[in-house]
Amino acid sequence: MTGQVRGVQLARLLGQWHALPGRRRSPDYAALAGSVRGLLADGRLPLGVRLPAERELAEALRISRTTVTAAYRQLRETGHLASRRGAGSWTMLPGNHRVASTGLWTPLDDREMLDLGVAALAAPPQLLSAARAATEDLPRYLTGAGYHPTGIIELREAVADAYTARGLPTSADQIMVTSGTQHALDLVLRLALAPGGSVLVESPTYPNALAALAGRRARITTHGLAADAGGWEPDLLLGSLRQTRPKLAYLIPEFQNPTGHLMPASLRERVVAAAHAVGTDLIIDESFVDLSMDGTEPPPPVATYDRHSRVISIGGMSKPYWGGLRIGWVRASAPQVQRLAAVRVGVDMASPVLDQLVAVHLLADAEAIVADRRVQLAVQRDALLGALADRLPEWRVTVPRGGVTLWAELDGPISSALARAAEEVGVRLAPGPRFGLDGTLERFLRLPFTLPAADLVEAVGRIAAIRYDLDRAGRQRWREPAVIA
Template sequence: MTSQVRGVQLARLLGQWHALPGRRRSPDYAALAAAVRGLLADGRLPLGVRLPAERELAEALRISRTTVTAAYRQLRETGHLASRRGAGSWTMLPGTHRVASTGLWTPLDDRDMIDLGVAALAAPPELVPAARAAVEDLPRYLSGAGYHPTGIIELREAVARTYTERGLPTSAEQIMVTSGTQHALDLVLRLALAPGGNVLVESPTYPNALAALAARRARISTHGLAVDAGWDADLLLGSIRQTRPKLAYLIPEFQNPTGHLMPAELRERLVATAHAAGTDLVVDESFVDLPLNGTPPPPPVAVFDRHSRVISIGGMSKPYWGGLRIGWVRASAPQVQRLAAARVGVDMASPVLDQLVAVHLLAQAPAIVAARRAQLVTQRDALLDVLAERLPDWRVGVPHGGVTLWVELDGPISSALARAAEEVGVRLAPGPRFGLDGTLERFLRLPFTLPADDLVEAVGRLAAIRYDLDRGAGRPRWREPAVIA
């Protein structure tokens, strides 16, 4: 079923559309059409969604129906709207232009490059002692085959304790250890989503999740996140009720890339709505350990689950180290057993030694994570300060947590900026990588996981080339892009 946006919902998204820059030079219908195109370009209004009838939108905006009719006509002429008599009008982009999200790119091998494409920290100092201790523990496992499809019991118990401490009672039987969070997502999709199944995701969202969904040939619909407010509860829950997706992939804790934090009230309504619609929720908790404002996150989404609709995934990559390929799935015990059966055809089990390292790191979690948060706050503030100084026209909010800023640029230049930045030694993750169909060109994800000096230097280089983009100076050479994580 096609998703539909109601008149009052679209009016709320449009906001003060009549006060946009250049408004006095444009008639009402042109300003309204431009505002709708802006919502599409930013990803806040999904593609393929049915717009309200002309009369309904006119009443919601308190303008004449003639103005709405003319705006819709202009949107059809520019290729942003397709209409069929008696059936309605659907959003689209001109020329069916589409930008694919392939996820992984080629590895970085240029030491002079400041890589802002990867949102991950270097290893903590506790990693080496933890690895040494893990080697000492390893002989206990050497008499067996070493295959533990659900993970070694020590790590499963340690991960289960982290959920229990967050207010979600969990047993080791509800935990499956994987080779990273991406592996956890892939296994869940193999179990829960048939090829071609319908999936709802946020826009923007994690590029490698889009790649995993593309591998399952999923039919993806999106819920756009507002730059300031995050999720629109009515639109999100309405999309689930209308489209009844088989699965919804969401990042409620410090969403990647926006840093938004889903409120508890919406979490509860989300689970109830998903159950009524027959939708399974895959909740990515990769950043749950990294609140940066001193306030712990709301209860886990699974707290409100009474029907095994919520599958939570997480891992060690963001709070600890990406090179330690340890992730996990939290689900019902029967679901974990089915995941283990599906896993045998993929990789059998995660490395025992890596799991032992993870056990020792989790035992020191309070100290390690506290140091990580302090480090991230310092680097975040340095990045915010230099952006305000060198690129004041860029709009950026302070995220509740996580490791990234979601920056609204002063024009739809994200991809062009990323190409030009390669020439001055800065690697970027442009906005379209976090969405579908060529949208989000006005946005850029900037992680604050590098040292403050590197962040300041990178922004200085970006400020130097920003002016050249307006002048059309130079034509940057194409390079193979790098990993986005």
């Protein structure tokens, strides 16, 4: 459960629900139920939150309790509300939906959708040969229990060697293998952040990181990123650290998700120094560090400037290799890795050995795989940029020098409405507010360039077609599936 929403709070969220376009063609209870579904679709009303009692909401909205009762009944019938006598009613989604990695709940049989909500590539062709080689290596592990809380030594050494090659000497004792980057973040938060602790994050930032912080009931402050190529404003970022003195700061310095910004070396050094001065630990998400383009060389790792074990780096295989290979890692001091292993026992015992062996073989072929990925992504990025310039020239986009996403500034605060409308024409989008805390960022949209070029051009064509329909007055239609807040 995420808590309870009071009647006056829900009334504020609903706003002028009774004055929506097309409202007069439906009874009050249906309009109210539709508006609640709309809040779920926007992500402004979380799943699992308890709604106010019927009488309380009726008083807040100044309508009859009968209307609220009928609206709740309709929400239960459509699968958006679960009720238990004496305990209340909770928001939910219909049972024929699943959750995707974007936080969107999607139909199980929906295979024709052009999904621009997922910023991840399909598997490289080398994955099959790596999997075959891994099965040949597996027998030597079968005589043991199979539990390796910090990861098998071959993979830890391979990851450590990759850091050393980037100019950051690292030993296997400083590496802990996890079940993906998100798992790495969760373990670090469990170790380093007490419930209710303070955290500084960029805005916009990675939605699943915000979800992990919400799970720790963190008190979050934000540093707003500029929409242009500069990204971080150094004085403001350093000032935020000094003024708020957070326990942790979560940053994505390499091709930031979603903006694509690359933090310069000079700022990395200053951030580490400022964090040490105020007692802040830095969680550095390096998910996209391998995916540079246009000859761009990323600066040294942030941990290069760390002399006091203030920097914990996390990364994984999902972006350069494949999201279905749930392998991530933490780079920290050796004592911190051991403490993380102790925390992990209460979560899961270890990552799958076979998956780790597959990762070992992929990393052995990293030079060729990553080079192919960079070429592929550059072609797809340019195709997406060309389609946007042709069909949506009013949108502003800064060309990223790496990563897998564009952060588009739209021609109006229409991101959530556009995402709902796009679903109707077979395009799934992740609207700007998903990447922030407070429902802002409606002028922005994240557009990954991870689909084939032809699909990206087709998706932009569909988006352009429905973009101009948004300016016409008409009946508002709430789409399903919905977005998790």
